[in-house]
Amino acid sequence: MTTIEETVQLAVPVRTAYDQWTQFKTFPRFMTSVVKVEQVRPSITHWTVGLGPARHEFATEIVEQQPDTCVEWRSLDGRHRGEVTFHETAPDRAAVTMRLQVVRPNVVVFLADASGLVRRVLRSELAHFKEFVEGLGEGNPGWRGTIRNGRVRPVESEPPRSHVPRWPVG
Numbered sequence: 001m002t003t004i005e006e007t008v009q010l011a012v013p014v015r016t017a018y019d020q021w022t023q024f025k026t027f028p029r030f031m032t033s034v035v036k037v038e039q040v041r042p043s044i045t046h047w048t049v050g051l052g053p054a055r056h057e058f059a060t061e062i063v064e065q066q067p068d069t070c071v072e073w074r075s076l077d078g079r080h081r082g083e084v085t086f087h088e089t090a091p092d093r094a095a096v097t098m099r100l101q102v103v104r105p106n107v108v109v110f111l112a113d114a115s116g117l118v119r120r121v122l123r124s125e126l127a128h129f130k131e132f133v134e135g136l137g138e139g140n141p142g143w144r145g146t147i148r149n150g151r152v153r154p155v156e157s158e159p160p161r162s163h164v165p166r167w168p169v170g
Contacts, residue, residue: 004119007097008126011134014086014094018068019142020133021084021096030132031125042145042152045073051121065147079103098126 010017020026024037024045035048035055043062048055058079064072074081082100089095100122146153 002102005099006122006126008130010094010130013092014068014088017094017096018086022142030128043147062147063150067144
């Protein structure tokens with residue numbers, strides 16, 4: 001198993017970074033190796049990635065997702081898994097760390113890893129994310145639900161407020 005980890009520092013709040021990251025359909029706008037992402041269900045995505053003429057398609061399941069904290073996934077073909085974590089470094093600044101684990105590397109992945117290509121691509125894609133999210137400013141609100149062990153837990157609504165203007169005096 002091969003593990004690659006890279007971190008990027010962003011000049012945006014954690015919420016903005018997280019909200020933008022969870023909008024998977026926008027990945028082709030800033031990631032050069034991502035051709036297309038389809039959100040099949042809240043916890044299932046279908047990816048088409050490639051560099052040059054080479055293309056690879058795979059599906060992933062989001063197994064853990066906590067707003068403003070993390071997104072963790074595994075490929076349904078069992079070849080890789082990963083996680084992205086979000087950390088506040090200052091009131092309007094965030095650090096985003098991506099950890100990718102290749103579980104069952106094939107010959108191409110083995111050679112790409114040996115040459116450092118996978119790490120360089122990951123670093124470059126995070127730099128593209130930084131440029132994209134910082135250029136957006138506020139960004140679009142993302143999905144704020146939670147996924148635990150692959151089970152989707154929708155956004156919890158706020159409890160209803162009392163219509164009583166003040167407590168009755170006894």
